[in-house]
Amino acid sequence: MFPPSGAPPQDDQLAARVQALLSNPRFRCYRSTDVIGVELAGALKNVLAIACGISDGLGFGNNARAALITRGLYEITKLAVARGANPLTMSGLAGMGDLVLTCTGDLSRNRTVGLRLGRGERLQDIQASMGGAVAEGVPTAVAIRTLARKLGVECPIMQGIHRVIHEGANAQEVVTEVMSRELKPEVAPDIIKGVIANGSNTNLMEVLAAAGPPQTPAVAEAPPPALKATALEGAAATAARNPRSILCDGGRSGEREDGAMRTATVAVLAAGAGAALGAAVVAVSRWRR
Structure with a gap:
């Protein structure tokens, strides 16, 4: 199966031209005019991939990873909607498609960083061993916390990852805190x-x-x-x-x-x-x- 992708220019005619230029029998491109949604989805999924890696590193298994992806997508959607994005973008290739790949793929740098964090390695040692490769979710976690506070959007998973990465919090303790929060409806x-x-x-x-x-x-x-x-x-x-x-x-x-x-x-x-x-x-x- 050959990979699809998304092209987000705001002008639909321009998007159609870019789509035609990029598409071929081995690469299918879909277009979207939701620039905000595509950009946010592409950035925020990296932080969630670190969370999934930590879960795998702690040995929580497939069910926990699936729950993280599902609830993480909900947090991403809340942030995106608060910034004026189309929520349906989060269920498309830029959202769910890229999210699943990044959170489950063995070649995902962000998931690998989380995996090693979950196994007890220090972030500084992990980054030093990456040969110059960048795990974008590490700095993005700071931006997400700032954005969520500015918009007044509750993002417990994203906030928890910030604590693990940048505040030295114990991953297992953060998991317990997130799981022990007040019980709420699935969709607020x-x-x-x-x-x-x-x-x-x-x-x-x-x-x-x-x-x-x-x-x-x-x-x-x-x-x-x-x-x-x-x-x-x-x-x-x-x-x-x-x-x-x-x-x-x-x-x-x-x-x-x-x-x-x-x-x-x-x-x-x-x-x-x-x-x-x-x-x-x-x-x-x-x-x-």
């Missing part, structure tokens, strides 16, 4: 609001604000008619402003899939009982072309 409401805000979808923001905190959904309960009507009215207004909008609960399945792939913002507001959104799931994809 703030990232949903951030996705919607970046899409300038004021109708959905109003619906989300009016819904109040989510509650445990009742599986068999129908959505309150008035609330469902309010949500659909906001969605219809979005579609009226942009003819290329699509309601994800309507249309052919191919249209829905294509809409999701092209979307600038996908907001899924789901299900609570009573005064929240009931058992309704309303999804609106706004095409961006």
